[in-house]
Amino acid sequence: xxxxxxxxxxxxxxxxxxxxxxxxxxxxxxxxxxxxxxxxxxxxxxxxxxxxxxxxxxxxxxxxxxxxxxxxxxxxxxxxxxxxxxxxxxxxxxxxxxxxxxxxxxxxxxxxxxxxxxxxxxxxxxxxxxxxxxxxxxxxxxxxxxxxxxxxxxxxxxxxxxxxxxxxxxxxxxxxxxxxxxxxxxxxxxxxxxxxxxxxxxxxxxxxxxxxxxxxxxxxxxxxxxxxxxxxxxxxxxxxxxxxxxxxxxxxxxxxxxxxxxxxxxxxxxxxxxxxxxxx
Ligand code: NAP
Numbered sequence: 001x002x003x004x005x006x007x008x009x010x011x012x013x014x015x016x017x018x019x020x021x022x023x024x025x026x027x028x029x030x031x032x033x034x035x036x037x038x039x040x041x042x043x044x045x046x047x048x049x050x051x052x053x054x055x056x057x058x059x060x061x062x063x064x065x066x067x068x069x070x071x072x073x074x075x076x077x078x079x080x081x082x083x084x085x086x087x088x089x090x091x092x093x094x095x096x097x098x099x100x101x102x103x104x105x106x107x108x109x110x111x112x113x114x115x116x117x118x119x120x121x122x123x124x125x126x127x128x129x130x131x132x133x134x135x136x137x138x139x140x141x142x143x144x145x146x147x148x149x150x151x152x153x154x155x156x157x158x159x160x161x162x163x164x165x166x167x168x169x170x171x172x173x174x175x176x177x178x179x180x181x182x183x184x185x186x187x188x189x190x191x192x193x194x195x196x197x198x199x200x201x202x203x204x205x206x207x208x209x210x211x212x213x214x215x216x217x218x219x220x221x222x223x224x225x226x227x228x229x230x231x232x233x234x235x236x237x238x239x240x241x242x243x244x245x246x247x248x249x250x251x252x253x254x255x256x257x258x259x260x261x262x263x264x265x266x267x268x269x270x271x272x273x274x275x276x277x278x279x280x
Contacts (some may be wrong), residue, residue, distance in 0.1 A: 017080070017107055020046055021053035025060025030086045032086035033059050033097055037084075037104060039121070044108045052145035055107065055263055056063045058083045058093060062179070065092035066239045069138045069260060080114055080263040082107075089277055091178050094268050100241060101115030101184055106265035113264045118220075119192040120173045121240060121256035127247040135238045136256055142201065142237045143226055143251055146167035146244055151229040154211075155250075156196075157222055171196055175260075176239075178274065186215040194220040194255050223254035249279045 020041055025032040037057060038048055056072055056079055065083045072079045084100060085095025087101040094104050106112060120137040135141065144150055152169050154161045172181035174189035177197060182188065188197040198216045205211060218224060227250045228234055234245050 017055045017110060018047060019053050020055045020057060020107075020166060021048065021050045021072075022057045022059060023064055023071065024058075025064045025086065027060075027086070028174060029097070030059045030064070031257075033084065033100065037100055040101070040104045041107065042188075044104075045117075046108070053079055055079070056081050059086060060093070061085055061087050062090040062092045063240060065090070065213045066138055070239065070241065073136050073258075075256050076260060082263045082265070089273070091175065091273060091277065092262075096275065103265065107263075111265065113173045114261050116259035116261045117175050118173055118196075119256040119258055120176075120196050121252075121254050121258075122170055122171075122236075123252045124236065124245055125208070125249045125252065126245075129249065133245075136258060137171075137176070137238045138173060138182060138260060139179045140170055140172035140241045141253065141280035142168055142170045142180070144201070144235045145228070146233040146235050146259050149204075150204045150234075151232065152219060153227045155225040155227065156216075156218070160162045163209070164200070164203060164211050164226075166200060166211070168201040170199045170201055172199070173222070178277070181215075184215075185216065189217065196224075196253060198224060198253075198256055220255040223252055225253075226251045 022034045022038060024034045033237055056068050058068045068073060083090060084095040085093035086121045120141055122135040122137060122141045139258055149165060152164050154164050168183055169179055174191040174195060177186060177189040181197060184199040184201060186197050189195060195217050203211045205213060223255055228248055234248055236243055236245055
């Protein structure tokens with residue numbers, strides 16, 4: 001068995017956390033916590049490796065974990081993530097700064113599970129039918145027109161569903177359903193469900209233009225395409241990243257083959273997290 005295959009097998013079984021990296025929010029407190037965690041893990045013979053970590057510890061907020069995810073999105077099957085929050089409770093960051101000693105002990109003892117959650121696949125295809133760009137989103141992808149109103153057809157599995165006119169469209173993952181999607185009155189989806197959700201951003205609905213108006217939740221075997229009207233340049237956001245695209249034929253969305261893997265050292269049920277974050 002090649003070394004890479006062996007690493008993948010061990011990483012997939014969640015038995016191997018020898019090398020770690022830490023991503024921090026950039027504030028003084030998060031940086032100090034990073035130094036503390038780093039020193040404690042190295043004392044236990046774990047190796048700091050920013051290039052090929054088995055475990056990425058995000059110190060900051062959910063935004064920090066989004067950054068960490070995009071930094072290591074090329075090795076998702078070899079890297080697990082865990083989040084320490086230095087602000088309010090996060091959806092991806094559920095350890096507090098006060099619990100860092102306990103987290104370090106748990107990492108060292110290797111007593112953890114790996115949980116894998118669905119991601120969104122985004123494929124931007126251009127009019128020349130040659131170029132295409134692919135992205136993975138942990139939270140969501142939004143599509144807007146650069147020049148104002150987005151005018152686009154929405155297709156489901158290649159069949160026209162509706163003509164959309166409005167500010168934009170948001171496609172989110174189950175773990176992203178508590179982020180921007182929630183602000184658009186989308187449903188909160190349990191991350192064990194391999195789905196993606198489409199929510200409208202301020203659609204125009206009158207006697208001339210009509211969209212379904214409700215969020216749609218699509219299963220793994222469905223895909224959705226947004227076909228913009230002629231000559232529309234699009235602003236596409238993927239989590240915290242944003243880019244502008246010209247001469248687009250369509251943008252296709254679906255549940256990605258890849259998943260994000262979290263190292264779970266203790267139980268923290270999803271609905272409890274939702275309650276603690278939004279209800280208190
Ligand atoms: P930001 O403006 O710094 O953060 C936006 C807020 O969203 C932060 O409070 C962040 O938590 C929180 N958040 C991120 N992912 C979340 C999740 N999965 N569930 C619940 N809350 C979540 O922007 P950023 O740090 O660059 O993050 C980009 C994200 O912001 C986007 O993916 C989008 O989902 C979100 N956003 C939300 C809205 C809205 O709700 N109206 C509007 C724009 C963007 P932390 O403070 O812990 O980082």
